[in-house]
Amino acid sequence: MKNIAVIGYGVIGKRVADAIQKQDDMNLSGVCDIISDWRIQNAVRKGYDIYYATSEAEKEMKKAAIPVKGSMQDLLKNVDLVVDCTPKNIAAQNIKIYKDLGLKFIVQGGEKHETTGHSFSAENNYKSALNLNATRVVSCNTTSILRTLTALKKAGLLEYARGTLLRRATDPWESHLGGIMNTMVPERDIPSHQGPDAKSVDPDLDVITSAIKVPETLSHMHYWNVKLKKQTTKEEVIKAFKTSTRIKLIQYDEGLVSNNTIKEMFLDMGRPWGDMYEVALWEDMLKVVGDELFYAYVVDNQAIVIPETIDAIRALTGIEMDADKSIAKTNHSLGIH
Structure with a gap:
């Protein structure tokens, strides 16, 4: 089991978090954001551990009675990989944190290829992503x-x-x-x-x-x-x-x-x-x-990259070396027939 953090609980982040929960070889350690509205409140209802990204977000979350577990830094202490689903300007700042901590990370297609040096599509180049430190799931x-x-x-x-x-x-x-x-x-x-x-x-x-x-x-x-x-x-x-x-x-x-x-x-x-x-x-x-x-x-602009992200987690962490096996496992968990 690999412990995975999701940073950014928006359109993609909430879907990635749910998809991670459906896998038997990875664990969702928590989700982190700056929001305290209905979006993160739904994450609370699902039983996800919530972390704040900034001190201001901590204040707003506590004001809204969100049961926060700690800061983003607290979340990152005990994970094997980070899936960053934040807007690209935020992701660019976060990448330095991940690198300083020696964490593997995945970014989304809004980032440039040069950000990671590797771009990912499961049926095309899964093998080339095996055990890398970072990749970008393309748009x-x-x-x-x-x-x-x-x-x-x-x-x-x-x-x-x-x-x-x-x-x-x-x-x-x-x-x-x-x-x-x-x-x-x-x-x-x-x-x-x-x-x-x-x-x-x-x-x-x-x-x-x-x-x-x-x-x-x-x-x-x-x-x-x-x-x-x-x-x-x-x-x-x-x-x-x-x-x-x-x-x-x-x-x-x-x-x-x-x-x-x-x-x-x-x-x-x-x-x-x-x-x-x-x-x-x-x-x-x-x-x-x-x-x-x-x-x-x-x-479907909100959903097509979700299975790719799950496969990218397996490739980077090396928990599945065979692309076809990872794709089949992801497909089964998400109901892709």
């Missing part, structure tokens, strides 16, 4: 890119890929604070950052992305045009995608015509928060024309 969009392109690459089908990303404007729970309305905002630079980010995990990928912010909050949607290494069939492409346990093939003709209907399906499946850990890829929309492949899928 939700980059994770989806790597899952789909890695499946095609392993099947010997991938020549190069060009993708267009329709990005949600803000997180659902913050949609009252801002975002965009009645407009679309293209990212100025092509390629957008996701293509180069994917290459930080797999430098051999020939991938270019462009991105547009759209006025919705549930998820991202991707459209891909892939040049194949050879002329092939739709059946062979689908067979390649099925080698990934984290790509879920869905059918447009079964009523899954939009991101909200897909979200409703996962809610009906009983997933916490309706989380979709998989890439939801439309099988009946997929087309092969000669040596070109066209497909589209939906990405």
Whole structure:
């Protein structure tokens, strides 16, 4: 059993904490934040040990009757690894603390690759993360890119890929604070950052992305045009995608015509928060024309990196040396079938 601390109990942190609790080879030592509102109060209800990040946070937590166990430094004394789920400016400050304490740590995709020198995607480069001191779990969009392109690459089908990303404007729970309305905002630079980010995990990928912010909050949607290494069939492409346990093939003709209907399906499946850990890829929309492949899928920006984070914990701590075994274990615990 490895003892794991979660720093930052927000959209990703709360999901990582719950996922750690479902594993039999790691233990959640506690969660740490500066908040004292309903978010951390829910962590108390779940029985998690709560730690404060600053002296001001300690005062506010105690004022709100949050049963704090101690400071972040107290939490870090007895852990094997830290998963930092704080905003990137905060994470950058925390990294120095982890290094000074000699702790292994994981950061999220908002950080730059250079922060850790290693970027992670379980089905692509698990082995290269074994027993490292740190890694970065790449962003939700980059994770989806790597899952789909890695499946095609392993099947010997991938020549190069060009993708267009329709990005949600803000997180659902913050949609009252801002975002965009009645407009679309293209990212100025092509390629957008996701293509180069994917290459930080797999430098051999020939991938270019462009991105547009759209006025919705549930998820991202991707459209891909892939040049194949050879002329092939739709059946062979689908067979390649099925080698990934984290790509879920869905059918447009079964009523899954939009991101909200897909979200409703996962809610009906009983997933916490309706989380979709998989890439939801439309099988009946997929087309092969000669040596070109066209497909589209939906990405749950709040959930897709959760299984990757659990696998990254196993790789860095060395509690599971085999990628397939870790992925299968994580999938089973999170209900990914």
